[in-house]
Amino acid sequence: xxxxxxxxxxxxxxxxxxxxxxxxxxxxxxxxxxxxxxxxxxxxxxxxxxxxxxxxxxxxxxxxxxxxxxxxxxxxxxxxxxxxxxxxxxxxxxxxxxxxxxxxxxxxxxxxxxxxxxxxxxxxxxxxxxxxxxxxxxxxxxxxxxxxxxxxxxxxxxxxxxxxxxxxxxxxxxxxxxxxxxxxxxxxxxxxxxxxxxxxxxxxxxxxxxxxxxxxxxxxxxxxxxxxxxxxxxxxxxxxxxxxxxxxxxxxxxxxxxxxxxxxxxxxxxxxxxxxxxxxxxxxxxxxxxxxxxxxxxxxxxxxxxxxxxxxxxxxxxxxxxxxxxxxxxxxxxxxxxxxxxxxxxxxxxxxxxxxxxxxxxxxxxxxxxxxxxxxxxxxxxxxxxxxxxxxxxxxxxxxxxxxxxxxxxxxxxxxxxxxxxxxxxxxxxxxxxxxxxxxxxxxxxxxxxxxxxxxxxxxxxxxxxxxxxxxxxxxxxxxxxxxxxxxxxxx
Amino acid sequence: xxxxxxxxxxxxxxxxxxxxxxxxxxxxxxxxxxxxxxxxxxxxxxxxxxxxxxxxxxxxxxxxxxxxxxxxxxxxxxxxxxxxxxxxxxxxxxxxxxxxxxxxxxxxxxxxxxxxxxxxxxxxxxxxxxxxxxxxxxxxxxxxxxxxxxxxxxxxxxxxxxxxxxxxxxxxxxxxxxxxxxxxxxxxxxxxxxxxxxxxxxxxxxxxxxxxxxxxxxxxxxxxxxxxxxxxxxxxxxxxxxxxxxxxxxxxxxxxxxxxxxxxxxxxxxxxxxxxxxxxxxxxxxxxxxxxxxxxxxxxxxxxxxxxxxxxxxxxxxxxxxxxxxxxxxxxxxxxxxxxxxxxxxxxxxxxxxxxxxxxxxxxxxxxxxxxxxxxxxxxxxxxxxxxxxxxxxxxxxxxxxxxxxxxxxxxxxxxxxxxxxxxxxxxxxxxxxxxxxxxxxxxxxxxxxxxxxxxxxxxxxxxxxxxxxxxxxxxxxxxxxxxxxxxxxxxxxxxxxxxxx
Numbered sequence: 001x002x003x004x005x006x007x008x009x010x011x012x013x014x015x016x017x018x019x020x021x022x023x024x025x026x027x028x029x030x031x032x033x034x035x036x037x038x039x040x041x042x043x044x045x046x047x048x049x050x051x052x053x054x055x056x057x058x059x060x061x062x063x064x065x066x067x068x069x070x071x072x073x074x075x076x077x078x079x080x081x082x083x084x085x086x087x088x089x090x091x092x093x094x095x096x097x098x099x100x101x102x103x104x105x106x107x108x109x110x111x112x113x114x115x116x117x118x119x120x121x122x123x124x125x126x127x128x129x130x131x132x133x134x135x136x137x138x139x140x141x142x143x144x145x146x147x148x149x150x151x152x153x154x155x156x157x158x159x160x161x162x163x164x165x166x167x168x169x170x171x172x173x174x175x176x177x178x179x180x181x182x183x184x185x186x187x188x189x190x191x192x193x194x195x196x197x198x199x200x201x202x203x204x205x206x207x208x209x210x211x212x213x214x215x216x217x218x219x220x221x222x223x224x225x226x227x228x229x230x231x232x233x234x235x236x237x238x239x240x241x242x243x244x245x246x247x248x249x250x251x252x253x254x255x256x257x258x259x260x261x262x263x264x265x266x267x268x269x270x271x272x273x274x275x276x277x278x279x280x281x282x283x284x285x286x287x288x289x290x291x292x293x294x295x296x297x298x299x300x301x302x303x304x305x306x307x308x309x310x311x312x313x314x315x316x317x318x319x320x321x322x323x324x325x326x327x328x329x330x331x332x333x334x335x336x337x338x339x340x341x342x343x344x345x346x347x348x349x350x351x352x353x354x355x356x357x358x359x360x361x362x363x364x365x366x367x368x369x370x371x372x373x374x375x376x377x378x379x380x381x382x383x384x385x386x387x388x389x390x391x392x393x394x395x396x397x398x399x400x401x402x403x404x405x406x407x408x409x410x411x412x413x414x415x416x417x418x419x420x421x422x423x424x425x426x427x428x429x430x431x432x433x434x435x436x437x438x439x440x441x442x443x444x445x446x447x448x449x450x451x452x453x454x455x456x457x458x459x460x461x462x463x464x465x466x467x468x469x470x471x472x473x474x475x476x477x478x479x480x481x482x483x484x485x486x487x488x489x490x491x492x
Numbered sequence: 493x494x495x496x497x498x499x500x501x502x503x504x505x506x507x508x509x510x511x512x513x514x515x516x517x518x519x520x521x522x523x524x525x526x527x528x529x530x531x532x533x534x535x536x537x538x539x540x541x542x543x544x545x546x547x548x549x550x551x552x553x554x555x556x557x558x559x560x561x562x563x564x565x566x567x568x569x570x571x572x573x574x575x576x577x578x579x580x581x582x583x584x585x586x587x588x589x590x591x592x593x594x595x596x597x598x599x600x601x602x603x604x605x606x607x608x609x610x611x612x613x614x615x616x617x618x619x620x621x622x623x624x625x626x627x628x629x630x631x632x633x634x635x636x637x638x639x640x641x642x643x644x645x646x647x648x649x650x651x652x653x654x655x656x657x658x659x660x661x662x663x664x665x666x667x668x669x670x671x672x673x674x675x676x677x678x679x680x681x682x683x684x685x686x687x688x689x690x691x692x693x694x695x696x697x698x699x700x701x702x703x704x705x706x707x708x709x710x711x712x713x714x715x716x717x718x719x720x721x722x723x724x725x726x727x728x729x730x731x732x733x734x735x736x737x738x739x740x741x742x743x744x745x746x747x748x749x750x751x752x753x754x755x756x757x758x759x760x761x762x763x764x765x766x767x768x769x770x771x772x773x774x775x776x777x778x779x780x781x782x783x784x785x786x787x788x789x790x791x792x793x794x795x796x797x798x799x800x801x802x803x804x805x806x807x808x809x810x811x812x813x814x815x816x817x818x819x820x821x822x823x824x825x826x827x828x829x830x831x832x833x834x835x836x837x838x839x840x841x842x843x844x845x846x847x848x849x850x851x852x853x854x855x856x857x858x859x860x861x862x863x864x865x866x867x868x869x870x871x872x873x874x875x876x877x878x879x880x881x882x883x884x885x886x887x888x889x890x891x892x893x894x895x896x897x898x899x900x901x902x903x904x905x906x907x908x909x910x911x912x913x914x915x916x917x918x919x920x921x922x923x924x925x926x927x928x929x930x931x932x933x934x935x936x937x938x939x940x941x942x943x944x945x946x947x948x949x950x951x952x953x954x955x956x957x958x959x960x961x962x963x964x965x966x967x968x969x970x971x972x973x974x975x976x977x978x979x980x981x982x983x984x985x986x987x988x989x990x991x992x993x994x
Contacts, residue, residue: 044596048827050589051576051598051695053730083823085871087848094826146831282871284880287701287820289731 003245007207010237012170013162015199015219016177017155018187019132020063025152026131027054027097032154034193038137038147046131046152048092053288056081060154061104061292063186064129065302067156068105070184070309071124075299079104080291084281089146090134098157100283103128104292110160110180111311112172113329122173123161130155150194156186162201167233170200171226183310183335191225198223202236203252206244213248215240216255220262220269232262236269313338321351330359336374343380349387357387361404377408386414398474399423425477429484432468432476436484439467450489461485496521497658500986501567501715502742504661508566511555515548515566518661519610522568526612526659529991532640534632535654537573539613540580544568547610564722565608570660572651573614574621574697575601575706584697585629586619588828588835588855598695599730600664600706600723607722612660615650619857620825621671621699623647624929625919628859633916636678637989638955642913645675651709652679658992662710662719666696668703669813670908670933673945676709677908677958680947680987682975683709684716687965688940689734691720692727698824700817701732703937712985713946713976717741720968736966744969748977752785755901759796760932764805766911772948772957773907776978780905783981790897790904794890795935805928808886813934814927815870815883822867825860828852862923891939898964903974907932908945908958932960942968946975947987956987 002008022032028045044052065075082100105127112120134151136144158177164170178196181187189195203217218236223229244250260269285291308316310332317328317338332338337358344354362373369376386403389395395403395418403417410417418424426432440447449460468481496518499507507513523541530536551566571577574584576594583589597605605611618628626634626649634649636642637657644653648665652675655663665672667685676683685707696706708719724738756777761770777787795809830836830851837850856864870879897904910931919926936943941962948959959978963971979985 047832049595049833050582050584050592050697050827051594051693053694053732055729055731085823085826087826087829087845089829089831089844092827092832094829095823148832280873282823282868282873282876284819284823284871284876287732288698 002241003208005208008237008241009205009207010165010233011162011203011205012164012166012233013201014160014164014170014173015201016158016174017132017197017199018067018158018177018181018189019195020060020154020156021185021187022057022060022063022154024057026057026060026129026154027152030152033149034195036149038145038149041149042151046092047148048094054097054286056289056292057154060129062302063184064104064127064154064156065294066184066306067158067181067186068108068127069299069302070180070306071105071108071110071127071158073105073108073124073127075105075294075302076102077294078102078291079294081286081289082283083286084130084283086279086281088133089144090136090148090151092134092148092151096130096133097286097289098130099128110173110176112169112176114169114172120163120169120172122163125159125161127156127158130157156181167230167237170233171230174198174226174229179310179333182333184306185335194224196224198229200229200233200236201257202233202240204237204240204244206241213244214252215244215250216252217257218269219257219259221259221272223262228262228264231267232269235267236260239269307335310335321345321355323355327355327359330363331355331373334372334374337372340374340378340380340383344384344387347380347384349384350391353387353390354383357383357400357404361401365405365408378404382407382414389414389418393425393427393477393479394418395423395425396475396478398469399425402474422473423475426472426475427477427480429480432472432480432484433488435468435471435476436481436488438471439464440488443467447489497525497661497992498988499661500711501564501569501661502718504567505564505718508551508555509561513566515551515555515610516545518566519544519548519568519612522612522658522660525657525992529637529657529659532635532991533637533653533657533659534634535615535644535650535657535659536570536613537583537585537616537631537650538580540611543579544610544612551608551610562607562609563718564604566610567608567661568610568612569604570612570615570651570654570663571601572617572648572663572665574617574666574699575664576695576697577601577611577614579611580614582614582697583631584620585617585631586855586857586860587630588852590630590835592834594695596695598706599692599727601695603723603725604664604719615648615654615663617650618647618671619860620697620821621647621666621668621704622821622859622863624670624674624926625914625916626650626675627916628857630857635916636913637991638680639913640991641915642955643678643916645678645909645913647671647675648683648709649675652676652681652683655679655681655709655711656989656992658988662708662715664706664719664723665709666699666704666706667933667937668700668705668817669930669937672707672709673933673943673958673960674909674930676945677947677956677960678913680950680956680958680989681709681711682713682716682944682946683707684720684944684972685936685942686720686724686968687734687942688937689732690942690966690968691723692725692730692733694727694729698820700820700937701824702820703813703817705937713944713972713979714742714745716944716975717745717972720972724968734966739969741969741972745972745976747973748783749902749970749973752780752903752974752977753788753901754780754785754974755788755790755897755904757790757792757795757897757904757906759792760906762797763799764797764910764928764931765907768951769907769910769912769957772951773905773959776948776959776982777905779981780978783977788901790900792890792893792897792935794886794893797931805931807928807931809890809935809938810927810931812883812886812890813930813938814866815879816887816938818863818867819871819880819883820867822864822871825856825864828855830855859923887938890935894935894939894941894962894964902963902970903967904962906960906962908960909933912951912953912955912957936962941965942971944971944975946978947984949982949984950987
């Protein structure tokens, strides 16, 4: 892709807008909910009606601070609200209430895991709260509709330093942020619902023959999926390099920062007419809102509410419970699943068995139901008992799987279900012997193949085992079955 | 003309509660007065006769049924047309809101209604409360009941004229730089601006958010106390409303302030002041002194008024006020963009920017446009520090001046306005001259303090002269009591213009 000895280093910063998971909007009591009919979650305040006044949503501030502190940011003593002015149909007041020079979090960082196993620490410049704008809807050729349901929803804007150097790193950072905000209960971060939006800032440092050229910084507006984030960045890197190759004057010194949009259908970024100049937002402190003064008591309280963070827990699982990276990672996608695991272990269950159950049937059900493993409904107590029964060979693995599937929708204990469903392991030699004899009797060919010891022997053996297990309703203790089967077949 | 309209709000409320007078009778008396005098005064944008009658009937039914009545039951009031009401329209005397009907009622008005008041109608104002004469109204010009060739003052000119001509027992106005006090002075009535945050701003169409306050315009001080009782108090819908309970100002109003110390600010008495007004204030100070008060000289250095060689006036306080007010106003009026409510242009538009510009150009009057443009400039990049930010710093100095003055006195006494009511059209050509008319009132808004204007006396020409009492934050009780004292020692109260006499 690059000419000769050109060294192209992409410099990428990412702004992420996260919609917070509050019940109500940032400055009024309208419902914060995606997908409702247009203009049904509105009131004089978020419509920007004359005489209406904003009232700060304290939970939103708490959640924002929680995210800030989890990112290692400093939460200053004093933070305030500013008005950011511009005209647009989806911005009913003609200004957005945001934070300008004194945001509620500054100077943090996020550790990001990359696919090659390395990690990258991305510095975070600031995180601030603001209200979201409504939506312009263009589904009617005769007019544009304005839906204000989203106007006023709390938005946390997290701004990174330009520490990333590839689309992959940016996506990994975005995913790490998604995981973190979900972990903290600050946002559902559901991409389809527009809970997270990305705006990467990209330019290139191109070194050719000991000279370094810097292309102009381009901000790509409003990307709402990881795929579009990756594609837009990749496209932009290539586009900037091509443009610079064709015209070496295409540099930061000669061109100001520009905005571009992204076309999902073509996978290309596009120049946005009319957005070339930097907008003067005329920021000033909002006289309708009082500033927020933060003391150490408050900071301590927020800090305590954060608990163990995902990466720390992942490390703990690898170090203390000997999980693989993949296993630990899967179990630390959300806080509740790990909490569930930890509680079961604290209850005396064996970690490995719990992990297998959670990542086996647990993950399968979660996938089916489009929820987290914890959200499938199994409790720590149920899980612990199930794991212990397995350890005591009271049930076999097949039975355990079936019981797990039942436990998620039931309040019963593992023990009760095993009994009522007849899944307690059958170790009674007499019973097993009967089944073995029946299986042998009914499958002469398989027996022949086993005895002859040829290529089909192994498969036939497995088949016979399966027949016995089937007769037992899955409850027979496999170890015992094997012993008796071998004995009957004359194998030692 | 009925003698009912000569009663104060307190007297009306008492009479109605006692069954001596029905709410319907009271209302009809005022509606009759409106029919007779409103063509000369033009105080009302909208008279809500049917709605008022229905309310009065409800009050009467409640009374005869023995149900408890609020402290303002049956009292006919007027409300400035920049306070949202679900009844009638809320136009702010602007074309951009000519047909606007609010879906909710302002907290202060709701409180009046809960107290049993009967809202007769919405009164005229300078468009979006921007002005000092009500001449900036896009609806009509209101006339001073004392001399109809003169302005009633502004921006609450309609409310002041209304009360003055006895077309309502009392009214609500709003005050950003003197808009309650100055028209009260021009119309010979009482106008009270409480401490910033004392009354909820929810439902008041914002002009200068850090300056705006709602307050009563009444025929005497006791009425002002009664109305303040009703409208004051914390409102969780207004983040800037003070979290302190309202007091019972009416219960205290008759008690004189013991050892009252009255401060006279040096800087306010300059050549710019009409001599007859200066004399009236001096006279008032003497009367207070005779009644046992102590008169003290104080200084408000940053509120001083300078005159240059050409006779042009300037004042830090006026400059500071206009920068702050216009900056905030430019932002507060951005919502009138023709998209969600209010006037939208009917002309063909070429894109959304056209829609915004044309709707606003058509809907806003020249003074409003002027202030939006100035306010946009003072907030813009490269100018913010020199103007807005600097004004905020000057504002702090102005407030500090007042804090220091109040170490030496309980209230300040000074003029409300440098002149009495001027003629319609006299000042409307030169906005700057008009701005300087606010010289005595704007510092009070900048410092967030309470201030009242009461009639001092009539001048030689028979026009009312107002005087102002200013107090520390949340000193409403002291101010009202000191004002009541003046009514008693001077006998100046309940002035009635000729047109309203029987």
